[in-house]
Amino acid sequence: MPEEDKGSSTRGIRRARQLCVDQVLGDLCMGDYEQAHFRINECLEGLQDHDEIMALLELKNIVVRLRLKGEDQRRIGPTRKSDALPHGFTLEMLDVVQKVLRCRNHYEVLRVSHHATYSEVKRAYHKLALRLHPDKNRSPGAEQAFRRISEAADCLTDCQKRIEYNISTAVGYCNREEYEDYLGSHEEDQIAASRKPYQAANQRMPQRQSLYQTEQLVIGMVAALIFLFVTMHYIAAPPAYSFTPTRTHSIRRVSQTNQIAYFMSPKSLEKYSEQQLAKLEIEIEEVYISDLKQKCKQERSLRETLLLRARQGNNQKLLQHVSQMPTPACQALLELGKSGHNPLQLENRSPGEPHK
Structure with missing residues (x-):
């Protein structure tokens, strides 16, 4: 040779x-x-x-x-x-990469819901970026996964890009590029269809099938318009109440049962009747108490973790610090239990923690 x-x-x-x-x-x-x-x-x-x-x-x-x-x-x-x-690299590094690269859309990539706020998207991005940054993760595909979460965050934190992306995915496409490719190829198909030579009747597409495809396209576009309307309404509609005073929510009110302070806008307050306000206050108290319970659990978990670390390391200074650590959410729940009609029960009390 x-x-x-x-x-x-x-x-x-x-x-x-x-x-x-x-x-x-x-x-x-x-x-x-x-x-x-x-x-x-x-x-x-x-x-x-x-x-x-x-x-x-x-x-x-x-x-x-x-x-x-x-x-x-x-x-x-x-x-x-x-x-x-x-x-x-370790299996843990590779597992994060695999989970990101297997995802079908930006929401799955960042593991957020379709109604996630700007701050929720940012938090999810930073959490993944810490595990996928090339300086931290050296497994195969880490750079590709890092680029993907960056693209997802860039899209979902931009209002206009997010709306366009939601429209494109609503009609069955994974990303904006595929949607644009589809539009281009669809126009080419229409031009090519107008120049097709004569076909025998037994070789033509049945009229019913053609109508079915047209109906599917129309249904997809209508669904996209409805989704756009709902999204814009969700973005534009202000909340009915707030737990902190704002420029729009300036009127301070107190719930009847547990004396929880909340704020409403003058226009919203005019629209509510007494019965509607009573129902709204029930919802406000449920949301407020649920949020307090969640924060209280986090405070107890942190306290128990630090106690365990102090006892294992025989760290008296840390033990003293933990024993004096304030738990404002748990204290607020206790105060609500004392003043409310129905005493609130605190779940998962730490062993050896005194009753207040």
């Missing part, structure tokens, strides 16, 4: 092996270890170069270890025979 043919053949084999390695890394990012194992076995067939065989076997060993999932805290990698996995 001529030297040029041998060289081109060698380059072709190396390109094929590199493509195989890239595909295996893609499977690892998605958590498809079975497919990664199958690809490596395929690539090993017919290989004669000792270094390439050892590199693939090393990668195969990592895939097997990942399939066992018994090394959450131990570092996996890096590979020494190849540059496929240049950095070590």
Whole structure:
């Protein structure tokens, strides 16, 4: 065989092996270890170069270890025979990457609801960014996952982008790019359809099927318009009450049962009858007390954690600090229980905590 043919053949084999390695890394990012194992076995067939065989076997060993999932805290990698996995990582790092890359839309990526506020989206982004930043997470696919959460946060924190994204996903598309591609291809299909040659009757699309597709498109557009209307109404509608005074909620009121202060706007107050106000106050007290209970649980959990840490480390200074730590939410619940008609029960009282 001529030297040029041998060289081109060698380059072709190396390109094929590199493509195989890239595909295996893609499977690892998605958590498809079975497919990664199958690809490596395929690539090993017919290989004669000792270094390439050892590199693939090393990668195969990592895939097997990942399939066992018994090394959450131990570092996996890096590979020494190849540059496929240049950095070590743990299963916990890879698990975060896989969860993000498997998601179908921005809301799943950030793990927030479709009604999440700006601050909720930001908190979810920062929480994931701490675990996916390239300086923290060195697993395969971490950079791609970090870019994806950044794109999701950029879209969902921009009101206009979020509305457009919601419209595009409402008619069945995963992201804005796919929606624009669909519009472009749909126009091309219409132009091509006007130039189609004559077709026999038995080869034409039945009229009922064509009408069905048109109906589906119309239904999708109507659903998108309804979703847009509801979204705009949700964004524009001010809340009926507030627990803190604001520019719009300036009238202070106190609930009848538990004496909870809240604020309403003059216009909203005019619209409510006495019966409606009584129902509203029931809702206000339920929301207020539920929020206090949640904060009280958090205060108790923090206190118990610090107590355990102080006792394990025999840290008297920390123990003294924890014993004097205030719990304002729990204290507020106790005061409500004393003054209200129905005494409030505090769940999950810490062992040894005195009754006030």
